[in-house]
Amino acid sequence: MFNKILIANRGEIACRVAATARRMAIKTVAVYSDADANAKHVSVCDESVYIGGSAPKDSYLRWERILEAAKASGAQAVHPGYGFLSENEEFAQACADAGLVFIGPLPSSIRAMGLKAESKQLMEKAGVPLVPGYHGSNQDDALLQREADGIGYPVLIKASAGGGGKGMRAVDKSEDFAAALASCKREAINSFGDDAVLIEKYVQRPRHIEIQVFGDTQGNYVYLFERDCSVQRRHQKVLEEAPAPGMTPEFRQQMGEAAVAAARAVNYVGAGTVEFIVEQKSDGSMIFFFMEMNTRLQVEHPVTEAITGQDLVEWQLRVASGEPLPLQQDQLRIHGHAIEARICAESPDNNFLPATGTLHVYGLPDCVSFVRCDNGVRVDSGVRQGDPISPFYDSMVAKLIVHGDTREQALSRLDTALAQTHIVGLNTNVQFLRHVTQSRSFAEANLDTALIPREEAVLFKQERVGLNLAVAGAIAHTLLEEQAVEASLAQRHVWLDPWARRDGWRSHGPSTRRFDFEFQGEVHTVQMTTLHDGALQLDVAGESGVFSFAPVTQGIDVRLGERRQIVSVYRKEAVAHVFTAQGATQIIAIDALAHAGDTQAEGGRLTAPMPGKVVSFAVKAGDTVTKGQTLAVMDAMKMEHTIAAPMDGVVAELLYAPGDQVTEGSELLKLVAA
Ligand code: ADP
Ligand code: ADP
Ligand code: MG
Numbered sequence: 001m002f003n004k005i006l007i008a009n010r011g012e013i014a015c016r017v018a019a020t021a022r023r024m025a026i027k028t029v030a031v032y033s034d035a036d037a038n039a040k041h042v043s044v045c046d047e048s049v050y051i052g053g054s055a056p057k058d059s060y061l062r063w064e065r066i067l068e069a070a071k072a073s074g075a076q077a078v079h080p081g082y083g084f085l086s087e088n089e090e091f092a093q094a095c096a097d098a099g100l101v102f103i104g105p106l107p108s109s110i111r112a113m114g115l116k117a118e119s120k121q122l123m124e125k126a127g128v129p130l131v132p133g134y135h136g137s138n139q140d141d142a143l144l145q146r147e148a149d150g151i152g153y154p155v156l157i158k159a160s161a162g163g164g165g166k167g168m169r170a171v172d173k174s175e176d177f178a179a180a181l182a183s184c185k186r187e188a189i190n191s192f193g194d195d196a197v198l199i200e201k202y203v204q205r206p207r208h209i210e211i212q213v214f215g216d217t218q219g220n221y222v223y224l225f226e227r228d229c230s231v232q233r234r235h236q237k238v239l240e241e242a243p244a245p246g247m248t249p250e251f252r253q254q255m256g257e258a259a260v261a262a263a264r265a266v267n268y269v270g271a272g273t274v275e276f277i278v279e280q281k282s283d284g285s286m287i288f289f290f291m292e293m294n295t296r297l298q299v300e301h302p303v304t305e306a307i308t309g310q311d312l313v314e315w316q317l318r319v320a321s322g323e324p325l326p327l328q329q330d331q332l333r334i335h336g337h338a339i340e341a342r343i344c345a346e347s348p349d350n351n352f353l354p355a356t357g358t359l360h361v362y363g364l365p366d367c368v369s370f371v372r373c374d375n376g377v378r379v380d381s382g383v384r385q386g387d388p389i390s391p392f393y394d395s396m397v398a399k400l401i402v403h404g405d406t407r408e409q410a411l412s413r414l415d416t417a418l419a420q421t422h423i424v425g426l427n428t429n430v431q432f433l434r435h436v437t438q439s440r441s442f443a444e445a446n447l448d449t450a451l452i453p454r455e456e457a458v459l460f461k462q463e464r465v466g467l468n469l470a471v472a473g474a475i476a477h478t479l480l481e482e483q484a485v486e487a488s489l490a491q492r493h494v495w496l497d498p499w500a501r502r503d504g505w506r507s508h509g510p511s512t513r514r515f516d517f518e519f520q521g522e523v524h525t526v527q528m529t530t531l532h533d534g535a536l537q538l539d540v541a542g543e544s545g546v547f548s549f550a551p552v553t554q555g556i557d558v559r560l561g562e563r564r565q566i567v568s569v570y571r572k573e574a575v576a577h578v579f580t581a582q583g584a585t586q587i588i589a590i591d592a593l594a595h596a597g598d599t600q601a602e603g604g605r606l607t608a609p610m611p612g613k614v615v616s617f618a619v620k621a622g623d624t625v626t627k628g629q630t631l632a633v634m635d636a637m638k639m640e641h642t643i644a645a646p647m648d649g650v651v652a653e654l655l656y657a658p659g660d661q662v663t664e665g666s667e668l669l670k671l672v673a674a
Contacts, residue, residue: 001321002026002077005103006070007045009081010060011382012398013297014041017079020313029073031066033059035390040382047073054392060084063091067098077101077320079313083394086296089114103320105215105295109266113293117160117198123290126265128258131277131289133200135160141181147199148177154202157181159188159195165235166191170202205448207278208232209244209288211259212304214315215268216325223256224304224312225334230447231436233352238429238452239436240300241339242307245407245445246286255288262293271316273298280448299342299399302380306338306373306403336375337407339414341433343398343421345389348432349460353641354395356610356664357426358388361570361577364398365420373403377417389426391610391636391664397428407445411437422584424570424577431583435459464583467519468540469567471526472560474576474587475515475538476549477569480556516590523590555579606643606669608662612636616658617669623651624674632668648674 004027007014018028018041030045035054042048049069052059059065063085070078078095080086080103089110095102104110113119117135124130133155134147148155148171157180159167167188169180185195212224228244229237243252259274275291301312315326345355362385365377381398383389389397400417404410418434436442439455452459515526527539528547538547538560545561555568568579574589615633619625625645632643652670656662 004075005077005079006075007079008066010036010041012380013081015044015382016380017313018044020311029075031069035392040384070100077103079103082296101320103316105269109268110295112266113295115160122265126261128262128290131200135198145177149174151201156200156202157184157197160198161192161194203277203279205280207448209278210273210275211255213259213263213272215263216319217269217322218324220325221260221263222329223259224308227300227303230449231451232449233452239341240303242303243334270319271297271312300340302401303338303340307334336403336405337410338403339410340399340401342396344395344429345397345426346395346429347427348429355427356389356391359385359425361422361424363422365417375403377402419581422579435462465580465585470578470585470587471540472558473567473569473578476556476558518588518590606671608666610636611664614656614658614660617654619651621651621653
């Protein structure tokens with residue numbers, strides 16, 4: 001076994017690989033870019049080497065630099081994680097040439113599975129079922145049209161070199177084929193530098209079911225069962241589970257054996273995943289077809305670890321060091337059910353736009369154990385509270401993995417774990433994930449790749465915490481903070497003027513206090529009255545109730561009238577972030593004086609939310625604008641962002657020109673309040 005490895009990756013996967021290495025007493029070397037100088041993955045490894053600038057092409061993709069780091073540090077092997085260089089055959093070859101073990105398959109296996117069309121030809125020979133279609137090398141437009149007509153519509157045109165959900169076009173009828181082909185080829189040449197395409201029958205209501213396979217250097221193969229990854233947005237996975245609901249032992253064995261045949265056909269060594277698309281017939285039966293093989297460890301490998309009780313990174317290390325597979329097929333069993341949720345920095349309500357910012361609050365559920373997560377919760381995370389989420393890398397912040405005896409139990413555990421995930425500082429998909437898991441389709445395991453569009457009505461723009469509870473939580477938090485301040489003053493023997501006390505103590509009669517809040521864009525006034533017996537009463541939106549609260553370990557135990565809830569509140573300036581068992585919401589304190597001041601102070605500064613390029617300005621100096629009006633458009637993280645006026649005003653000056661590259665926080669234009 002190795003005694004030192006280099007991890008050529010970052011984020012959660014680098015931390016996850018390091019954890020197994022540490023357990024096996026293998027030393028680890030991290031690599032990092034400028035943006036990651038203080039990243040978690042650096043702190044969990046034994047040594048670290050700086051490899052360059054923040055953009056991946058300047059660091060995590062510079063393989064010469066990574067190989068130098070490996071040699072200089074005395075590492076014997078390189079773990080590539082996923083993404084970056086993990087499926088780069090040249091890198092795998094360069095490792096071997098430098099006398100380092102690449103913890104992954106042979107370069108020839110990566111190459112064989114790299115192109116969709118070629119890999120399909122290989123799979124056809126190996127007897128692995130393929131989606132009916134055309135994957136030949138003749139790319140003549142008229143021939144492709146005839147092939148599509150022969151397959152029957154709808155069809156899917158795919159870029160052979162494509163990946164990550166890009167370069168695909170669904171075509172409903174023969175007349176639309178030529179235009180879709182031209183557009184698919186344009187995108188393919190731009191994104192992948194190769195415009196070869198293949199055509200497949202478009203499978204209706206498909207499920208994405210993949211098989212985890214493993215091979216060793218002695219020619220042994222096993223499959224570690226399946227994962228259902230049908231819940232996707234933009235052809236990217238959101239929730240993954242194992243085993244796949246509705247699987248029969250026979251169907252599992254057929255798929256498992258087909259996956260092993262695929263691996264065997266390319267002399268596969270190490271961890272790999274064979275992705276299948278599964279057609280569901282109206283009579284409930286299923287048919288599977290090979291889609292592609294990912295020649296690396298997959299993001300969603302923890303659900304397989306949870307149901308098999310095996311550490312797949314340990315398996316990778318053992319196989320890479322020449323040991324045989326730890327177990328044979330008949331020694332592998334499925335225990336219970338596991339689900340993984342990918343927590344991403346993004347705005348689901350805004351077309352899943354990626355978000356950047358700082359994790360001011362990063363509260364996660366308590367975890368039980370690392371790999372097995374027996375009837376418990378596992379969190380794989382590459383960040384800590386206070387860390388930035390930068391625009392340079394993937395928007396995935398963490399993975400929550402739950403395990404239960406049954407799917408129902410795992411689902412309920414996931415809901416609780418998501419409710420305990422408290423993130424403040426940037427937008428995330430945590431509430432969206434809760435809505436998906438609570439949706440009827442997911443709860444009933446009615447899975448297919450259209451689940452998100454089908455359940456749209458209950459997934460987006462959902463506010464599940466009512467005004468009363470949000471207000472009661474925010475006020476309770478404020479009062480507790482005030483009490484803490486007073487207690488610390490009292491401890492220091494500061495004399496308190498009884499007339500200035502804000503807890504409602506007066507010599508005569510009840511006292512009231514007024515709070516003004518903004519909730520979901522509406523302003524609300526709330527009265528809090530201290531009654532004669534010392535009890536508090538809240539009047540919110542025409543309803544009044546007795547109000548009390550007490551700090552408890554999980555948050556604040558809040559009672560309002562008949563209702564009682566544990567809530568957690570985090571305040572950042574005027575915004576109180578309220579988390580309850582139902583969900584999360586925000587409530588903004590309005591202080592009339594402070595508000596007027598704020599607008600003035602913030603006035604003129606309109607800054608770039610992230611590094612990027614100015615696409616256009618919609619205004620010029622001297623223009624009068626109203627709040628919400630578009631001022632400029634920026635392009636960052638491969639998406640366009642609109643910069644809107646925060647108030648009514650007059651544009652004083654434009655500070656950049658279209659096409660200019662700007663850094664985060666650069667002032668784009670000056671706006672003077674009207
Ligand atoms: P697929 O959806 O193709 O099956 P996975 O779900 O396993 O693939 O996700 C792998 C993807 O994760 C990569 O293709 C890449 O876009 C992204 N990625 C790459 N590097 C990292 C990283 N360090 N942290 C998070 N995500 C990454
Ligand atoms: P990528 O390399 O981008 O991951 P894949 O070939 O794995 O591309 O396909 C990505 C997703 O597109 C699948 O998970 C599935 O949701 C959908 N898809 C792929 N092929 C088909 C098909 N023939 N019919 C219907 N949907 C498909
Ligand atoms: Mg895929």
